Amino acid sequence: MAAGKEIKTKIASVKNTQKITAAMEMVAASKMRRAQDQMFATRPYAQRIAEVVGHVASAHPEYKHPFLIERPVKRVGIVAVSTDRGLCGGLNTNLFKKALNQIGELDDKGVEIEVVTFGTKALGFFKRIGAKIVAEASHIGDSPEMSQVIGPVQVLLKSYQEGNLDEIYLVSNEFVNTMTQDPTIKQLVPVKPSEDTELSHHWDYIYEPGSKEVLDHVLDRYIESLVYQGVVENVACEMAARMIAMKSATDNAGDMIDELQLIYNRQRQASITQEISEIVAGAAAV
Amino acid sequence: MANTIQVDIVSAEEQIFSGEAYMVYAPAVMGEVGIAPRHTPLISPLKPGEIRLDMGDGKEEFFFISGGILEVQPHVVTVLSDTAIRADDLDEAAAIEAQKRAEEALADQQGDLDVAKAKAELLAAAAQIAAIKKLRKK
Numbered sequence: 001m002a003a004g005k006e007i008k009t010k011i012a013s014v015k016n017t018q019k020i021t022a023a024m025e026m027v028a029a030s031k032m033r034r035a036q037d038q039m040f041a042t043r044p045y046a047q048r049i050a051e052v053v054g055h056v057a058s059a060h061p062e063y064k065h066p067f068l069i070e071r072p073v074k075r076v077g078i079v080a081v082s083t084d085r086g087l088c089g090g091l092n093t094n095l096f097k098k099a100l101n102q103i104g105e106l107d108d109k110g111v112e113i114e115v116v117t118f119g120t121k122a123l124g125f126f127k128r129i130g131a132k133i134v135a136e137a138s139h140i141g142d143s144p145e146m147s148q149v150i151g152p153v154q155v156l157l158k159s160y161q162e163g164n165l166d167e168i169y170l171v172s173n174e175f176v177n178t179m180t181q182d183p184t185i186k187q188l189v190p191v192k193p194s195e196d197t198e199l200s201h202h203w204d205y206i207y208e209p210g211s212k213e214v215l216d217h218v219l220d221r222y223i224e225s226l227v228y229q230g231v232v233e234n235v236a237c238e239m240a241a242r243m244i245a246m247k248s249a250t251d252n253a254g255d256m257i258d259e260l261q262l263i264y265n266r267q268r269q270a271s272i273t274q275e276i277s278e279i280v281a282g283a284a285a286v
Numbered sequence: 287m288a289n290t291i292q293v294d295i296v297s298a299e300e301q302i303f304s305g306e307a308y309m310v311y312a313p314a315v316m317g318e319v320g321i322a323p324r325h326t327p328l329i330s331p332l333k334p335g336e337i338r339l340d341m342g343d344g345k346e347e348f349f350f351i352s353g354g355i356l357e358v359q360p361h362v363v364t365v366l367s368d369t370a371i372r373a374d375d376l377d378e379a380a381a382i383e384a385q386k387r388a389e390e391a392l393a394d395q396q397g398d399l400d401v402a403k404a405k406a407e408l409l410a411a412a413a414q415i416a417a418i419k420k421l422r423k424k
Binding site for chain 1: 294301369
């Protein structure tokens with residue numbers, strides 16, 4: 001019964017793993033709800049500021065902010081948002097694949113790339129492919145704060161304003177629903193004015209103190225809020241993806257246990273049959 | 287309610303207040319402003335300070351903000367509040383810190399790489415063991 005004992009131990013170890021994955025699934029599910037709540041809580045701000053920017057960008061004040069002017073593209077900045085921890089299915093892999101495609105295209109055109117990473121997974125990936133990482137933020141936690149986003153984003157915005165970068169993209173996961181997370185690439189700068197702002201009646205704000213100061217103030221925050229939203233959304237994606245991954249791991253472990261149990265039973269039966277036939281054969285010989 | 291104005295106070299992290307008020311007082315950078323219903327469209331950065339809402343019947347609501355943006359339209363006042371304390375030199379310090387972290391991470395060639403390598407080796411070993419087991423069964 002040596003083989004039988006081996007299978008028994010194997011079943012026990014798979015059962016232990018199953019317990020862990022089941023627990024992780026439940027933790028991820030409750031964290032996902034919280035992350036989703038946070039995601040929804042950030043929406044009003046993002047919506048309002050997008051409206052304001054859309055209006056300001058299309059109102060043509062006397063001053064054109066550099067964030068609104070398109071330039072020939074020679075250098076591009078990428079903000080890559082990933083998770084800090086693994087075990088969340090293909091979430092990061094899909095995102096990096098998408099980013100890599102884009103980077104390849106840019107590379108063919110001879111465009112140079114600078115990267116800002118959020119999360120240890122993006123840091124590791126871009127380090128491995130030898131990209132130029134100018135800033136990073138990791139160990140963001142389950143509820144990101146705005147203050148964690150400002151620094152890394154400022155690095156890119158400053159180098160954009162100095163003319164070192166001509167475009168900035170945000171690469172992150174979009175939360176469609178629990179089952180689907182879409183890797184997306186969004187252009188952050190130059191800011192594209194949203195088309196749905198009504199331009200029928202031409203009115204403009206009173207800018208206080210002046211349109212330049214106000215635009216500086218608003219646009220910085222607009223871009224930060226976009227990145228912040230990306231980071232928050234990515235947390236929700238991470239939890240959803242982990243939940244699904246752990247669910248299928250738990251299911252697989254269950255299947256495995258069933259299979260092993262079957263093998264174990266068969267072997268036990270075989271060995272009993274063998275013993276009986278040995279005894280019978282022995283008795284017959286006597 | 288014709289003589290009230292819709293007020294939304296939101297920060298990047300959450301919605302803080304949404305409701306009607308008779309009058310809004312906010313600390314704009316050029317000095318405190320009072321906004322009554324049907325005010326001309328106005329946009330202005332805000333200083334750290336207090337937003338005061340006149341709720342009628344002598345009732346008032348106060349909100350402390352650490353800066354942000356005030357947007358006024360005839361029937362809506364929106365306060366986009368900052369969550370973090372902002373100043374140009376503080377922002378720069380945060381930027382420099384983020385850059386430093388990246389440099390450190392890049393300089394630290396081991397760590398992650400070693401882990402990745404070890405993981406790859408582990409996977410290869412596991413595959414070998416599985417293959418051997420299969421062969422033995424035959």
